[in-house]
Amino acid sequence: MTVNPRACIYFGLMALALMAVGFLQSWSLALTILNLCLISSIMALGLNMQWGYAGLFNVGVMGFAALGGVAAVLVSQPPVAEAWSAGGTDLGLTVLALAAAIAIIVLVRRAMGKGPLRTFVTFVLAIAGYGFVRIFFDPASEAIESVDPSKTGYLGGLGLPIILAWPIGGLIAAGAAWMVGKIALGLRADYLAIATLGISEIVLAMLKHEDWLSRGVKNVTGLSRPVPYEIELQTTDWFLGLTESLGAAPIEASSVFVKICYALLFVAVLGILMWLAEKALHSPWGRMMRAIRDNETSAEAMGKDVTRRHLQIFILGAAVVGLAGAMLVTLDGQFTPGTYNPLRYTFLIWVMVIVGGSGNNWGSVLGGFLIWFVWVEAEPAGLWLMDLATSGLGESSTLRAHLLESAPHMRLFVMGLILLLVLRFSPRGLLPAKTRHQ
């Protein structure tokens, strides 16, 4: 692989910017930003697979990220035995009822000929089946949610190491993507966008309100970690020895150390994904993907199964986003469905991909870094600017107070502006994908 000098400059500047934060603000903050940059890059990489490789307009990134996030809860939290004993039987029956309902629908559909009658019967059966399942499900969820609701009130997880949640989060997201793709991928770009937007809202609605599964908006906090805890470090001999030899304060050093551990883990994941993605993109498979993206009709005429390929790449991209979603929840140490917002989790990722350069993996990584950095730093910068702009109004001005309070929202404006500027003046992004004909 040839080294792109432009990429080196951009990534160098990015490193300088992060270092500047380290020197000017704090190293702990710089590392926090770096970690989220890394996660953002992975999400952008996933979306880039769908949009950049295959031209699939997925506006449901948030949903897949949230599904990855819930995996962290389901894998790492200890199981709640009381909840299982309270609602386990009914939940088991729910599953059986669901399976029975689906089986009946499938059998009836097979037995009947195509036509409006079949659609109608399917519809009626689906409603009846839904009611039937609810008979078991309602008491189950009620029983589970009433088990010590202030602390648990949910089934808990498997109690496994949280790092396992990363691939599992990817798998859950992939499963959801398979279902979504089956329904929506035949549709053209705008419809797919609206369909995925809808799916992500539904996923979030479920995660917010199905308390028995993940406590909903009551949140799950205190998730286990793949890296040491600060408190433990501060009492560990080798770490204290290390800080002493470096002349650093143990408390601050421990937080920096933990963040470095996360960063190393994330870099490893990003590295592996990049290696795979680059390999894939330059393989015959990747060439075929681009051929399909550039001219669907002729690719179809050449005997490529476009729908199948699209489904494949949609699932792969969603899996990567889900993985990143699980990593994000791991880093936060808590799962808070109420904080998921499409502007932050879907459209911001889009800005990353477009700004970085659609179709170019390195571009997505750069976009992830750059946009996350701007997103975070726009807040203090906006505040500072607003402070400067309104300083003439005097300390007691209510307008000034209001503007200072709302200055952080300027970053939404800035994001839109960046997106529009890049789209207009550099539509192929900062690191354009290589194409044969330019």
Added chain:
Amino acid sequence: MSFLIAENMVGGYGGSDILKGCTIAVEKGEIVVIVGPNGAGKSTAMKAVFGMLDLREGSVRLGEDDITTLSPQERVRRGMGFVPQNNNVFSTMTVMENLEMGAYLREDDWSETLDQVFTLFPILKEKRQQDAGELSGGQRQQVAVARALMTRPQVLMLDEPTAGVSPIVMDELFDRIIEIRNTGIAILMVEQNAAQALAIADRGYVLVTGENRFSDSGQALLENDEVRRSFLGG
């Protein structure tokens, strides 16, 4: 000097030229038909005459004026009417609204033109409140021609008006076209049904690979052995 003349047209899409110096002229009160094999550039020539294709060389003149660089809309204003081959009606609008759209640019009273159009195509008067999309193929073509006539053009250009209609409808359409010609309008059309079209044509051009191969009266072209053998299927 003809009323409408497009001389030595050279041009095409992208890099390659489809038209390689062809010339097409039409007089008032005359039907001129362009025929030729597939890919000869017949429709391209029409588009070039109408300004939907930029020419690299050559010129188009209407009456006294050079209109080579004018936009299609401006040419409509100058008295040219065009009936495209496909999507040539507003299918979600009524027949009457289609005709109104034809007269969109006119600021004078166009009720007289409407009467003329309805005399020419009585079926349209009957169906004027129906959506054009609900009409049969032949009726849709009538709407398309009628819409173009509402601009009260001096030149009417038709791109394969009989594509996809039955032979009976085709004959009927050709009859109407002759009637339109008799009102003194210049008619330029591209036709796949070459023999039938040449039969009603005053003059014809046989276009091959973007160049004029034969130009003569319609009758003479029909009687020309070489034209018959090569382009009219015997």
Added chain:
Amino acid sequence: MDDILNAIVLLTNFVIVPALAYGAQLALGALGVTIIFGILRFANFAHGDLMAFATMVVILVTWVLQDAGIGIAPLPTALIALPVGILAAIAISLFTDRCVYRFYRQKKSAPVIFVIASIGVMFMMNGIVRVIIGPDDQSFGDGARFLIQVTQFREWTGLKEGLAIKMSQALTLGVAVIAVAALFWFMQRTRAGKAMRAYSDNEDLALLSGVNPDRVVFYAWVIAATLATIAGTLYGLDKSFKPFTYFQLLLPIFAAAIVGGIGQPLGAIVGGFIVAFSEVTITYAYRKFLLYLLPAEWVPDGLVQFLSTDYKFAISFVILVVVLLVRPTGVFRGKVI
């Protein structure tokens, strides 16, 4: 007999009236989306935020008027502020068109590029709204709260169940009817309206007929912005104003536009009511309703609610998917994007 009447009143009060108002609000929003789609041929993701922006202007003007003691009680003051909001929405729509979309139109870019550009516009408008008015709930309704009050209704009819019609609901329907009638008159009867329909139907032929595309695009934005302001203000009066809620309205609005047949004004209206009625009827708890009609022992224990209200969005979405699968052109045969 009384039981049946009570049941009907109950259903009217909690399902029919709210759904009618909500449906009218969605229909107005969907009309804007569908007109932009018909003329500019892209799904405008910034429409929800345009509604938020316009409503914000209306709210600010309303506050000023309220402070000055100007009002038209029993009607809400916001109605006087509405024209200012409309002008502001038109101004910002034309400004974004001039700065953003016109460039891609001249370049004849793919629709998906327009959609991405509209995402950028969405971000910027969202930012502006939040900076100016903040991300929180704002109330700006005043005047009479109710047209018919529950107690009044009970006195008149002697029924156990009451029917309340909020002023905002009555107003929504009234204003929506006027707006839609005006729109249809414009589209069907005026030269400019016919030019718009022609352009939406067959762009090339419309150009050949001498339709000026810049005019058509201008009218499209003016209409979409006007409808967005009306829809946003009515929604805000009926429920409440919160920038994020308006962004989220995008989904039911898109669903309404597509269900009805995108590019079809009539479809947008029908779609709006389909989505609204589905949302309200499916998330309504029917227990009390059934108690009036059936012997108590037949009525199930639960709320008899098909889906919790938390899943409103799911309903728009399911309708959307069903329509896309069964009849992709929508009820009124719109364009397939």
